[in-house]
Amino acid sequence: MNVDQFDFELPERLIAQTPLADRTASRLLMLNRESGRIDHGVFTDLEKKLRAGDVLVLNNTRVIPARLLxxxxxxxxxxxxxxxxxxxxxxxxxxxxxxxxxxxxxxxxxxxxxxxxxxxxxxxxxxxxxxxxxxxxxxxxxxxxxxxxxGEMPLPPYIKERLQERERYQTVYSKHNGSAAAPTAGLHFTEDFLKRLEAKGVILSFVTLHVGLGTFRPMSVDKVEDHEMHAEYYELDERNAAILESARQEGRRIVAVGTTSARTLETVAARFEGAAPIEACNGWTDIFIYPGYSYKLVDALLTNFHLPKSTLVMLVSALAGREAIMNAYKEAVEREYRFFSFGDAMLIYS
CATH class of the missing domain: 2.40.10.240 (QueA-like)
Known part of the structure; x- marks a missing residue:
């Protein structure tokens, strides 16, 4: 599989340079991965797409001011x-x-x-x-x-504007110091919106994956299969392992917030394959998810829009199919969605 298959044209003006004043004010593209249908709305429409009993998995890593001059x-x-x-x-x-x-x-x-x-x-x-x-x-x-x-907050190189408030590059539920970049899909949530989801019956679950070198390293190979991911540290505690195991046993949807949560969940799935119950664990993961991979725990994914030819575009393509993702990205560009860390969101569901 060639890396160029995951390329697309992106006007520079669509790269979001600053966060919105209201975290939940972003737009939301909703892609049904079974039918290929695309709907457009606002981020708070996520509440309509989630059901009571769904498990929403969030990465509670915290970004350290890791840039030293x-x-x-x-x-x-x-x-x-x-x-x-x-x-x-x-x-x-x-x-x-x-x-x-x-x-x-x-x-x-x-x-x-x-x-x-x-x-x-x-x-x-x-x-x-x-x-x-x-x-x-x-x-x-x-x-x-x-x-x-x-230290300064380590904003990605495509963000040229200076961040006025450090906490806007942290999720509201960030807890454990250790990341060199934010799990940006989580930046859209406020404490109030999370409470609304819980009131509906959505179950919040937390994992930790400290985002490292893999986020900053571009692909330098022509074939997708030749790329090697950098290992990142993850943790899953006993309480959240029990939440995930219960959802798996009862067939309730597990919705990953961000690619870091998705990679952690699939790492855990590989660790506890078959009949083995999910338990608390930690370690290093270099899992690389691209088309051909069959997801084992993740049923739906909330994510931002990613860089062309990136491992993250490949990860979402593995869930929805490359053609469906490329079509969705084309439509997002045409409708001028905001891209990357401070941009709009996308929900892939079934």
Whole structure:
């Protein structure tokens, strides 16, 4: 299968640069994956599509201010690190810019303690592909407090506008620090709207998947099957495992909010195949979902509109079919839906 089969024309003006004032004010494209029918509405129409007993699965990861801007200790040249994954202690996997100037042994300074000394120092330990670097930090005090002080929210490169309010790049139910990007399908929800869904009988369930390098790494292969996903950490606790197992046993719909929730659910499904009951678990997942994959837990998916030729377009195509997704995206472009992280939403259901 060729990556170009998942390409489409997207005018730059349709890339949403800022979040809407009201989280629930976005539009909603609704695609029936059995009939191929497309309907258009507003995000709160989701309430009409969900039924009592449906399980709505949300990723409660929290984005850390993972973008650090500093300078090289020897030349003073500007340097940037994007924190992707904590390895152990003060060692992190990062993306570095400019990568060519940040070789093993390079030292980067961040902030100033008022006496001309840096608040945070990073040393490059080793180099990986496409700007990946293993970094060791040195500092005094508490790392998270320094990160809150020095770091910026790691907005995707296609967003050029500065984010005025950090919390608008967090879901209202975010809980566990660890992501380098937000699970953006969840940005549409408010606490009030979630309460409305619960009042209808929709059951809320939470998983955690810390979004890492896979979100920022473009596909560099021609064949879909040759792409390798980067591993990301996930957790499912006992309470939410029981909710999912009950829904599976009773044949109630499981609705994933976002591709990160979908990938976590399908990872869990593979772990507890057959008659084995779903239990609390955690680990690393590099699951890559593309057409030909048969979903095992996810019945419906709420998601944003994704980049051309991305693994996320492939993931949604596996649920609804490539032709149906490409048709829906064509219609979304024609009707000028807002795309990507701060854009509109799409519901794939049956």
């Amino acid at each position: 500093g300078s090289k200790s020897d030349t003073g040249a500007k340097a940037e690190l994007l924190l992707l994954k904590q390895l152990e202690g003060d060692r992190w996997e990062t993306l570095a810019k400019p990568a060519k100037r940040l070789r093993a042994g390079a030292v980067i300074h961040f902030g100033d303690d008022g006496s001309g000394n840096p608040l945070l120092t990073a040393e490059v330990e080793s180099e990986g592909e496409m700007g990946a670097r293993i970094i060791r930090f040195r500092y005094g005090g508490i790392f998270q407090e320094l990160l809150d002080r020095l």
